[in-house]
Amino acid sequence: MQIGINIKNVHSYLKNKLDELKNDANVNVIYQKDMKSLRNIDVLITTSITLEELESANRLKIIFLPYTGVNHLPLEEINKKNIQIVNSHAHAPIVALKAFSLGLALLGRVVELHEQLKKGKWHGIDGTSTWSSIAHKRCGVIGMGEIGKHLLGYLKPFQIEITTLKRYQGKCTAIENVIYYDSIEKVCQNSDIIFISLPLTKETKNIIDFNILSKMHQQYIVNVGRGALIDEEALYNALKNKTLKGAALDVWYQYPKNGDTYPSKYPFHELDNLILSPHCAGNEKNSRQNVYDEMLDNIKRFINNGKLKHIVDVKNEY
Amino acid sequence: MQIGINIKNVHSYLKNKLDELKNDANVNVIYQKDMKSLRNIDVLITTSITLEELESANRLKIIFLPYTGVNHLPLEEINKKNIQIVNSHAHAPIVALKAFSLGLALLGRVVELHEQLKKGKWHGIDGTSTWSSIAHKRCGVIGMGEIGKHLLGYLKPFQIEITTLKRYQGKCTAIENVIYYDSIEKVCQNSDIIFISLPLTKETKNIIDFNILSKMHQQYIVNVGRGALIDEEALYNALKNKTLKGAALDVWYQYPKNGDTYPSKYPFHELDNLILSPHCAGNEKNSRQNVYDEMLDNIKRFINNGKLKHIVDVKNEY
Numbered sequence: 001m002q003i004g005i006n007i008k009n010v011h012s013y014l015k016n017k018l019d020e021l022k023n024d025a026n027v028n029v030i031y032q033k034d035m036k037s038l039r040n041i042d043v044l045i046t047t048s049i050t051l052e053e054l055e056s057a058n059r060l061k062i063i064f065l066p067y068t069g070v071n072h073l074p075l076e077e078i079n080k081k082n083i084q085i086v087n088s089h090a091h092a093p094i095v096a097l098k099a100f101s102l103g104l105a106l107l108g109r110v111v112e113l114h115e116q117l118k119k120g121k122w123h124g125i126d127g128t129s130t131w132s133s134i135a136h137k138r139c140g141v142i143g144m145g146e147i148g149k150h151l152l153g154y155l156k157p158f159q160i161e162i163t164t165l166k167r168y169q170g171k172c173t174a175i176e177n178v179i180y181y182d183s184i185e186k187v188c189q190n191s192d193i194i195f196i197s198l199p200l201t202k203e204t205k206n207i208i209d210f211n212i213l214s215k216m217h218q219q220y221i222v223n224v225g226r227g228a229l230i231d232e233e234a235l236y237n238a239l240k241n242k243t244l245k246g247a248a249l250d251v252w253y254q255y256p257k258n259g260d261t262y263p264s265k266y267p268f269h270e271l272d273n274l275i276l277s278p279h280c281a282g283n284e285k286n287s288r289q290n291v292y293d294e295m296l297d298n299i300k301r302f303i304n305n306g307k308l309k310h311i312v313d314v315k316n317e318y
Numbered sequence: 319m320q321i322g323i324n325i326k327n328v329h330s331y332l333k334n335k336l337d338e339l340k341n342d343a344n345v346n347v348i349y350q351k352d353m354k355s356l357r358n359i360d361v362l363i364t365t366s367i368t369l370e371e372l373e374s375a376n377r378l379k380i381i382f383l384p385y386t387g388v389n390h391l392p393l394e395e396i397n398k399k400n401i402q403i404v405n406s407h408a409h410a411p412i413v414a415l416k417a418f419s420l421g422l423a424l425l426g427r428v429v430e431l432h433e434q435l436k437k438g439k440w441h442g443i444d445g446t447s448t449w450s451s452i453a454h455k456r457c458g459v460i461g462m463g464e465i466g467k468h469l470l471g472y473l474k475p476f477q478i479e480i481t482t483l484k485r486y487q488g489k490c491t492a493i494e495n496v497i498y499y500d501s502i503e504k505v506c507q508n509s510d511i512i513f514i515s516l517p518l519t520k521e522t523k524n525i526i527d528f529n530i531l532s533k534m535h536q537q538y539i540v541n542v543g544r545g546a547l548i549d550e551e552a553l554y555n556a557l558k559n560k561t562l563k564g565a566a567l568d569v570w571y572q573y574p575k576n577g578d579t580y581p582s583k584y585p586f587h588e589l590d591n592l593i594l595s596p597h598c599a600g601n602e603k604n605s606r607q608n609v610y611d612e613m614l615d616n617i618k619r620f621i622n623n624g625k626l627k628h629i630v631d632v633k634n635e636y
Contacts, residue, residue: 093451093453094451094453097422097426097451097452097453098426098449100422101419101422101423101426101428102428104415104418104419104422104423105419105422105423105428105429108415108416108419109598110419110420110423110428110429110593110595111423111428111429111432113594113595113596113598114429114593114594114595115433116596117581117587117594117595117596118587118594119578119587120574120578120579120580120581120587121578122573122574122578122579122596122597123596123598130598130601130602130603131416131598131601131602131603132602132603132604133411133412133415133602133603133604133605134415135411135412135415153475154475154476156475157471157472157474157475158472255440256438256440260437260438260439260440261438261440262438263435263438263440269435269436269437269438275428275432276431276432276435276436277428277431277432277435278431278434278435278440278441279440280427280431280441280448280449283448283449284448284449284450284451285448285449285450285451286450286451287451
């Protein structure tokens, strides 16, 4: 079996694990520099795949992604070739922690007060400028997969109330005090801070729209899902006009290709009620190992004709 | 009984509570604008007191402070006049939350990555630049009063290990995994991140010194106690030379009197491994009420000859 790795800088932990696998099983590992096409590849570890690459991939059975989101892949064409996509959920605890940390920083005005004090401007000491504790707050959680569940665990010591969607009933066991609503609009209106960790699909694109964002004068949003879950223009205007109180965004609308890139065509970087985070929620120091452990376990399952974990439902796009 | 309030902008919640007290008890309340001296004052609510003011305070029995630290007061002279100081511990849960939030922001590089992305510089997405989760970390806690105890509660979901001083044995019941050391130096050397919430006294001044700070290349400090617990020059140099990996400071060396003031005579504001916070840990939106509730409870105890809570031990300075 040929395992191809279409990643530039392969982490030494993954390399070592694949070396171990080669010794144990009838496996050959081909790295990017030796891979001219996907013609002979059975199993591909990659972060993306182009239509051109896909064309030659006649033996390819599985694509393993070292993260969760699949919205950037040519799903239809992958499906047509009967290739399965397996993604990773091992990042969930740390993505949830990034969301939680950003939420505390937002309510606590950590970034804003830091920037001011860097200039010698003191806020707070005179009592004119205060921050908010997350304790006893209504925390909206939109997305109750692994990330949402871990987030609930971190929020638990703060006697918060969870507001979320009816369809997550039964998934919020970590917190006693949960209120369910039948629409995202109602969750947003009835929360102090909203954490978003949905996958991006045709259904969820721009699911937070102008209508919702125009009524959140007292509310904050933390987004660790995908940028396009929130309407780009409406979000910028809502933050600028303070119809949305503040936000912390780890996911964006424009990503760097070569060199510096602002994260949106709108000047989000000029706003003072926003914390910018460079899509790093999954990039925790020690968590790569968890992702690779999960992946190797899955590859071994494939070799032994076992049942794979975390197969992406291509129709539902997650 | 005459209650004097030597505070410029008295919070409406406190005003209302004192009005209620006036109706119930034989109490007169004098606000700053009507208070020429402390001559007729029995009970003083204030944030500070000068030697001059103290001179006229011949009836004064108690000073109530709406916070904890007493290091800025003329303790010896207050003691000589047999005046008791009562401070507040109601802030402890939110000061601990500020410490916790700063710690997560520090490990998560929230401020640094925000500042970079504001300029279009992406870190993290390429895997070259990672952050650290607090999970499974060794968290040094120096100061195990009310703040330290609340901090332990917030750290609990993260399977951390607490490192602390032997003299806090028996106070760390919230966490199973606690290692005790006999010196602050050893706590600092054996932790990933150190939270400091000591009071400032003659004993604790500069308790974190050059010697300790020169061996913390892999460690972070969060200080919500008082600035002078850490040697000012040594701290600046340690951060600059990276013998200390990073810090988040809510307490400082220079405070504003009129207009803008940098928080130290050293250019801490130029460092990139430091989060600056303007002594706002106690300044949470709703927590003033808790402070005033505690204070009013104590004033009522005084009126009824009851036992006061939180009397400051002037000899020990806290």
